[in-house]
Amino acid sequence: MAQAWQCQPPRFLPRPALELPPSGQARRTAIDGYVLALSWSPEYCRGRMRDPAARFQCSGEMGDFGFILHGLWPETKGANYPQYCRAVGVLPRRAVRDNICLSPSPQLLQHQWAKHGSCMANRPDTYFGAARLLFNTIEFPDMARLSREPERGTPLTAQVLAERMADLNDGLPTDAITVKTNAKGWLQEVHICLGKDFKPRRCPIFTRRAPTTAQIKIWRGR
Template sequence: MWSRLALALPALALLATSAPPQPALAQAWQCRAPANLSRPTPEYPDKGEVRRTPITGYVLALSWSREHCRGRKNDPADALQCGKAMGEFGFILHGLWPQGSGSNHPQWCRKAEPLSRKVVAENICMTPSVRLLQHEWAKHGTCMARKPETYFGAARLLFNALEFPDMDRLSREGEREGTLTAGRLAEEFALHNDGLPESAIRIQTNRRGWLEEVRICLDRKFKPKACAPSNRSASAKAQIKIWRGS
């Protein structure tokens, strides 16, 4: 699937402005956007947070929603993602982040007006949080595109190109055999996506070893590339657990 996307990458900027929302997202096929979505409130950087540095690549950050929603089902702040009224999510898109040299990543490049209800509705099944959509556009998207439609269109194209492994199976195997590692999960992602090497995948866990995110490293042309070393990522041999939900 990923290899087919690579053929279309030269046209990514053009497609991003017009790519329609997919009716059957890989991890939220049953999602139905509410009719009464509100516009988000604007978000601004703190003093010293603005960085307009050159872009050297990107990270596609995928959040494991089951872990995020553990204990949050009745939290009004997470109602769209965790309340199951829109559906039950597996992986969602946390964000598409421009990278810079070292840790000097560009962020908060321009003032961001509140997203329109149309933009929110088009992307709420990919990122089921109005607040998070606004945050990602303000902090990251303004460094990549002039319009939010372009930024989220590119993110949708990348997100929808992914094939996801059977997380329920992996979770149960890990419980039964105790052999699920971060490297094994990265291998599963690579096996399901031609052209996506294990070296381009980072696994993030919480302090108790439960999966929180999968991050995919991309070059300036949105092609997978080896991730830089990070002490925030689980090592390939680290034992991990996957929460299936309740």
């Protein structure tokens, strides 16, 4: 499946809509670390192939994505993470074009900049540059092959997926990786916990995750 380096964006990309901080949602808590959130695109796109709002990610016109960047999120020492630290304007077209293959939705890019990037950087290119650098360092396992292991009688758990990712990435321990599934056990996201130095660290206990022993399923797409 294609990752960001294989995608082919169209010549014209729309600018997203402005996103203002919702009333009472701005929080300027101290940053203690970060989360690199990776979304499993085939699961997100299931049933959305003809959804205009998901056109760039799910229609196939830019490629068939595997993992995409959901976002780079600042964390604090509890669940009250910082968000919407200041109002930001609409992303310039260049910022959308430079990052559309990383997060294939103009509005998702705007949302991440408004909600999370506003707490981390003064300029969108600084925020997305850090996110892109971190994303591009990650090696991913063969997800199609991994998805077939239960069919061969090998149980696939959240811990197994974390171990496969850790095996491919030096310095990334399994306890820095959390797996998120939907109510039916299908993989939705993988989160990588980072310290203030952007190096992997053990995920805090308040982090939402599937139990390590939870059986998971991986949707391969159409």
